[in-house]
Amino acid sequence: MVELTRGVAPGIVGAIDLGGVRRVVDVGGGHGALLCAILEAHPAVEGAVFDLEHAREGALALFASRGVAARASFVAGSCFDAAPPPADVYVMKSVIHDWDDARSLQIVGKCREAIADGARLLVVEPPAPTARGNATLDWILTFSDINMLVNTGGRERTEAEYRALLEAAGLCVTCVREAPSFFRVFEAVRA
Ligand SMILES: C[S@@+](CC[C@H](N)C(=O)[O-])C[C@H]1O[C@@H](n2cnc3c(N)ncnc32)[C@H](O)[C@@H]1O
Numbered sequence: 001m002v003e004l005t006r007g008v009a010p011g012i013v014g015a016i017d018l019g020g021v022r023r024v025v026d027v028g029g030g031h032g033a034l035l036c037a038i039l040e041a042h043p044a045v046e047g048a049v050f051d052l053e054h055a056r057e058g059a060l061a062l063f064a065s066r067g068v069a070a071r072a073s074f075v076a077g078s079c080f081d082a083a084p085p086p087a088d089v090y091v092m093k094s095v096i097h098d099w100d101d102a103r104s105l106q107i108v109g110k111c112r113e114a115i116a117d118g119a120r121l122l123v124v125e126p127p128a129p130t131a132r133g134n135a136t137l138d139w140i141l142t143f144s145d146i147n148m149l150v151n152t153g154g155r156e157r158t159e160a161e162y163r164a165l166l167e168a169a170g171l172c173v174t175c176v177r178e179a180p181s182f183f184r185v186f187e188a189v190r191a
Pocket of ligand 1: 001002005027028029030031033034050051052055077078079080092093094095098
């Protein structure tokens with residue numbers, strides 16, 4: 001995931017607006033490949049990865065190797081049991097598709113608990129197509145859907161399904177931004 005995310009992170013960072021943002025938390029951020037790209041592009045921003053303890057060592061190593069350790073921290077916790085630490089912006093990339101609808105709703109619900117007025121959640125996933133069209137996208141998302149089903153019990157979702165999930169958790173989707181490699185950024189605030 002670090003290598004996959006390293007490749008697409010600059011494009012995702014370019015697609016999102018972090019003007020005026022002081023603190024970003026990457027929920028299920030793994031080793032922080034996306035957070036590092038955010039901090040590199042925004043020198044006034046500080047951030048944290050919120051993930052299970054097993055990701056700590058890799059995250060701290062990546063922060064150091066990317067020269068952002070002074071502005072990055074790691075917070076251990078489960079996104080099912082605890083709200084992420086305070087931030088202006090929460091990013092969550094390639095996490096929801098690992099889980100079924102009930103578990104996904106739990107994760108987004110915990111994020112909602114943390115989202116204060118003026119804060120935002122950015123869910124970064126490539127939505128599944130609703131009709132055949134782009135052969136590359138069809139192949140990638142079909143493969144990934146089966147991969148998630150077999151290996152994690154999760155699934156790929158259409159844009160409408162991501163919107164419905166976020167809204168079911170008490171959030172309001174304010175925009176959906178395009179990013180490279182078929183990713184979309186679903187930007188949501190408290191409803
Ligand atoms: C597919 S990886 C995505 C990592 C990263 N967001 C990226 O895109 O490179 C899913 C991440 O969810 C994390 N995760 C799994 N269960 C979790 C939990 N209960 N609480 C927090 N993070 C969890 C994993 O440790 C892993 O880092």
